[in-house]
Amino acid sequence: MNRTDVQVAFCGSAGDGTIAVGDIFKRAMARAGYRVIAFDIYPPEIRGFGKCIARVRVTAEQAYSLKRQSDVLVSLNDGHAIPHVPEVCDYGAVIYDNNPIAALAEGRHISGHIQPAQLPYGLPMRELSEQVTGGAKSRNIVALGYVAGVFGLPKEVFMAAMEEKFSRKSATIANTNSAAFDAGYEAGATVFRLDFITFGDPKPAAVDIGDVRMMTGNGAVVRGCLDAGMNTFFGYPITPATSIMERLAVELPKRGGRLVQTEDEISAISATIGAGYAGSRSATATSGPGLALMVEMLGLGVMAEVPSVIFCSQRGGPSTGMPTKTEQSDLHLAVYGGAGDAQRIVMAPTNVEGAWRCAGKAFEMAEKYQTPVIVLLDLYLSNRYETVVLPRNNPFEAESVKTRPLRDRGMPYERFAFTDDGVSPRTIPGEEDGMHTVTGLEHNTLGRPNDQPEMHERMSEKRHNKLLAALDHPGITISKRFGQEGPVDVGILGWGSTFGEILEAMFLAQEEGISCSAMKVVMLSPLPIEPIRAFFNDCREVLIPELNYEGQFANLVTAALPRAVTRLNRVPGIPMSVDDILDQIRRLAAGARASAAE
Amino acid sequence: MNRTDVQVAFCGSAGDGTIAVGDIFKRAMARAGYRVIAFDIYPPEIRGFGKCIARVRVTAEQAYSLKRQSDVLVSLNDGHAIPHVPEVCDYGAVIYDNNPIAALAEGRHISGHIQPAQLPYGLPMRELSEQVTGGAKSRNIVALGYVAGVFGLPKEVFMAAMEEKFSRKSATIANTNSAAFDAGYEAGATVFRLDFITFGDPKPAAVDIGDVRMMTGNGAVVRGCLDAGMNTFFGYPITPATSIMERLAVELPKRGGRLVQTEDEISAISATIGAGYAGSRSATATSGPGLALMVEMLGLGVMAEVPSVIFCSQRGGPSTGMPTKTEQSDLHLAVYGGAGDAQRIVMAPTNVEGAWRCAGKAFEMAEKYQTPVIVLLDLYLSNRYETVVLPRNNPFEAESVKTRPLRDRGMPYERFAFTDDGVSPRTIPGEEDGMHTVTGLEHNTLGRPNDQPEMHERMSEKRHNKLLAALDHPGITISKRFGQEGPVDVGILGWGSTFGEILEAMFLAQEEGISCSAMKVVMLSPLPIEPIRAFFNDCREVLIPELNYEGQFANLVTAALPRAVTRLNRVPGIPMSVDDILDQIRRLAAGARASAAE
């Protein structure tokens, strides 16, 4: 079987068009029918010459993360690319300009850093660019063409991807690009080629099961909002969530929905909850600093039992932190941020398809359980591209409101009536005979302020218990175990975007013969205790890798299910290294075997 | 030995002067040299006829909470007082008006509810009041005089307390009051009296060890702020914290300090941190909703390593919740409320003396560890009166800043230099040659924005590790074990104002022969892991009683030290019932004995 799994990294400085060629490459591969995962890293400044890396993994079947090693590294700037040479696998290719503009001092040229088992591919990028376009600016496109040529990839998909990307530019630019691409392609097609890296056929079966698209996590959120029939959106710009609002600003009005850019995040969540009170499916999107501002209002949503959906794409913290770096450190805030006992629903998808599903389901849950629902993403997930397969039929309920039976008309309306499932029938403004006032004060079933001991105890119970039903909410995976079934030496428990790296590490560990298995937890509040308990019971050792310093998820889990676990906490601002996880698995497995042998 | 321990409860409706006589009673007892703990419960409305109860416990030696049973109940309104008859102990006294204005329907008069072992003391309060003052309004003072008379308490202290309380009122009122008091006193002094309840001599020894005062938790905070030399205060009114600002508004300017009532809590914490940056000892005070608004700025305090002190007096939550009820449910928010890994210091005193000490030490710690310090109180502690003994010498360091050595002048100033203890020498604006910019962005040692993986990992470590020294901060008890030493069947772990009830319950359990012991934890972040671990190791069963629904402290502790514990979570809005705790101790002790017997 010809299973395609090739990762290409383009590395250069901000002016080199590095991100641009990465983008064309992934779009071309998606057009060719491959599955794609792609993530770019670039400097925070708007201007400057910082390092950019675009990594694209191309596979025939679904992958879960970038690979720890790339198969191909394309250097557009040797100074930036040299540190990344070690990330190229054995028999992988390093492509570089073998005729740069100035002679480089020894050690400054990448060719001197390529390792014995790696294959050097020198190409006069600048020269070729100057020859065919009259300028050096198209070096990146030459290199792209070269990659396509070396691996015999179909030209058409690249042409189409470039056309799409540069559709607004002039015809001259289009011609320049295609000339540069061709020059590179030709050079690549004629070069000697080892067969360690090959692209097999894309798997066409996928096309049958739904709508195949390449999108980012934020793009998937937008699509989920639209598919779930969101009516209103209120937001305030903040990296890495801004693109959700920007895309919705274009799309939502086309469907008659409304979007308002508010004066701040407090206003955004307040308006979202106001709209939710008025019966609208409403959402906002932010990052940690904005979420911090929202927590008082979220408490009102909890107390007044009003639906709202909050997308929070995490970045490096605390405070303004690292706006263009990824981290998973807003979990404490999302779950515990609120005065009083203010439990709500918190979910974190682990991949792009999950982002779409969580987004859509969040509206159902908010409405059904009358509560704020926070969907936690992070910069890595928000910005990374994946090809996803969406079902052809919209799986989201158009309306999940528990309405007040008409026969109750004329009776005193108990907005907060105690019921078996803790959810009280709800009326919305404009509805005949359902007038009531909701409040952030503790209240009785009519919604009138009431601070008697029994009332507060019962209402607290109601607010907490009604959320448990979310653990069985239809159509969404709350938690899932992967890998070996039954008892294992090492169990890896993970959440959010890091779960891709966890799976990757687990598969590698399995290949090494380690007895292990991984579980992802999508619903973080309320926590799915029972599946986690069952998993714990099967695991001799438990590893919890996450991108934060305090072990926030480990805190959550061990508070609910006290047991010793091993925490792997890293805060590099970039995705977790698969090797780091793998090392821990190996270490724990060795320990487990040793203690079993005692 | 004549160990005094008498609890008197006054119960009436809002217009009856219930809280007022309770106040006079406790002030008189404090004047007489007794130790006093007092807490009032009254309705949230400014107007109305809701139930008021003033409870005062009078002892010779330090007590830790109100008792679960009162020795004396004075009814100024039978409707309100009847439900409280069962709280009077056997051989306790119930004092009531035996000649009320209208004949009451059967069952509406309290005399029908007094239990066999309780002693009924009927007194024509209204009649006496009308006789000596010409009106019924002084019924409450008559009843107060009666209590004093029955138990043979010294008249002078009552006269002095009334004078103090009504000093601003007219001479007529003073005369009226003393006439009413006398009438009651006489009636009481002549009544037949059982000796089950007696007031012994107050313990005069206490006077020698320091300054004995009666104050509330909020009063103690104010005193702590002043003793620690606080320079500036910024606040926004909110129950139950407002009285801190109100008192400081009077006192702080007298010492040349400055207080500004800001436009909101965000501004209050921002200005506090601004002042802290400028080298001022600065604080703010709020409750849960305000703390929720502050968490973004607290994160900046963490990241920029600027000192600040935040007093948060908790009330019932979530959201606006129950503004005039007590609860311990802002712990999650205080410890975990912040984007990113934003650890800071969080302390919770367990009594009034502790409130004073934590307040003062908070300024030392904030300055020394360059961090926000949150001091958590709650309505019960903020408003309850205790007699406390303050040392005669101010125990607080006037300055705890780690300054930059003069010899470093002229060198590039590394505001965030890595040091052994994680604390970097600090300069403040106005200081020669120490110019630097602090930021909420991740930064290098110079304070310049920097988001490289190694820098963020090292800085995260620095910010967390420097706080560990607070666990050994001099002059304050971080955690403490009470009761039986060594292995026990039941260990009770507690925090905040509820610890008084825990101790009370533990002493009762010990009297029943149960093997038990209690530990209070004052420092909640960073958590004193080692003492808790040692305590856990000694306890067969661990009970964690707290006034919140989610078991917030139990979550904190078990996340740090995974083990099974029993949670006792109640949210009545009033102090935890000693009986509830005792029941759990008994249950756990029985279980422990059974399992030990297996």
Place this chain on the structure above:
Amino acid sequence: MGSFNEPVYLEEKLREVRENGRLSYRSRSLPTWCPGCGYFSIVEGVTNALNKLGIANKDVAIVSGIGCASRFPFFLNTYGFHTLHGRTLPVATGIKVANDALTVMAIGGDGDAFAIGGAHIPHAARRNVDMTYLVFDNGIYGLTKGQTSPTSVLGFKTSTSPYENQDAPLNPLMMLLSYGASWVGQAYAGQPHHLADLITQALAHRGFSYLNVLSPCVTFDKTTRTYSNLNMQVRMLPNDHDSADMMAAMAEATRVGEPALGVYFKAQRPTLADALNTITSKARSKEAPSQGANTAKKRAAGR
């Protein structure tokens, strides 16, 4: 309404009916305010205005913050949202954006509005959200028992200003005018008929209407904004005041020692709903219109 002298049977009957209509806007909860508080007449004013305009209870949403003033929604038999201190306007904006058909009133005290809520007023005003904002301006924090507020006068002694307030008070009317509010007026709790009339006008205005209601806190302010002081200070806007003239309105608003009652300024300009509808039609003209309209409204209408 001073027609008690006239013995006409029919008219009395009519008034009774009208009065009944008004009462249908009252909830079963009696206001918990202190006797004599200026707020009582504002309840009267609002129920009168709703009745006069014939707005159905079910179509009214009253949003408030926290404070004595903000207890308001509990006393009315309409939809109500007692939100958080200072968040009245954004919550109200969300409600209105979700459903154009509702009559939305926002209510709060002077602290709720100009201290903690100050960030939101400029934006509700400039966007011209079609709602009415009533600020009960008693120059003090009532609910928390008498602290200084942003509209407290200089020299006022309160529990947080024991040495007398030294902060210059804000001028709500000038602020609202500078924000571009399309209707700005002032009334006084001690003149209930005029107050009711102004509430009616404010509600009838299409766009953002701001009504500042001077109201005494009888419990915590015995010295500054009392009935007797206000009775002496207030005046009507001059007869020739041109409510289309922004500068004239500004000039009147500067005379804080003798507060004028009436409509300072009004203008017609597109509301937020107009703006959002413009966006929708622009968006749709670029693309074939698609299905999912405002289901919130559909839901409400559907039952």
Place this chain on the structure above:
Amino acid sequence: MGSFNEPVYLEEKLREVRENGRLSYRSRSLPTWCPGCGYFSIVEGVTNALNKLGIANKDVAIVSGIGCASRFPFFLNTYGFHTLHGRTLPVATGIKVANDALTVMAIGGDGDAFAIGGAHIPHAARRNVDMTYLVFDNGIYGLTKGQTSPTSVLGFKTSTSPYENQDAPLNPLMMLLSYGASWVGQAYAGQPHHLADLITQALAHRGFSYLNVLSPCVTFDKTTRTYSNLNMQVRMLPNDHDSADMMAAMAEATRVGEPALGVYFKAQRPTLADALNTITSKARSKEAPSQGANTAKKRAAGR
């Protein structure tokens, strides 16, 4: 400064020295702004003004929020606090309350000021905190790559207003005037000498000074607030403008299409420090003065 034609040796030398003085206010970090951004001339203006006024670096505290504008403190060799989005003024107020001796400048963008920071401006202004607030008003969110701001003009197409901005912009000058700011002015990044002069005046003012600096974002606004458009629109305040006349200032401020540069309004009134000192002396007159003065100042002075 247009004196390059004059060949007087001494004068050039003097200028050089003066220029050197100015440079001592610059930090080693070069501004990270886009080439051509209007903000560069504001750095020049501030260093010039500090130099002219002879304020020691150690006595300057520059507080900013978040945004391109708010990167400012990193580029100066003074004390600096790069705070949070919108919290510039309260942090700056805290600094000033802690130490009267500092020269405090607050700096932020139009979003930082009038969107997320809008709650705080009225209070810093009415309290007359003795500081200078510079708002770099480019009518857009620069740092987050080009979204609509509260001062974006109607019809502006941005990434969050793809169908053109429909929200009426705020008028910062009218707002500040209505808040009672004691010094209100406007400058333009394209007129650096006038800008430097106004910054100097604002810094010299005792009390709260607000300077609105019109500044193009060359990267994200190619259509509205460009140099070429602004060059055509701006004018100087009329020669006979009376900066003591609030209504005249208001009237000028309403002419948004032709923004006037200069000092709109100035007045002398007690600062927050004055108010706090009044309180202290009242408090002390009631009680024998006690020890613990402002140790922060003592500390700073002590080393």
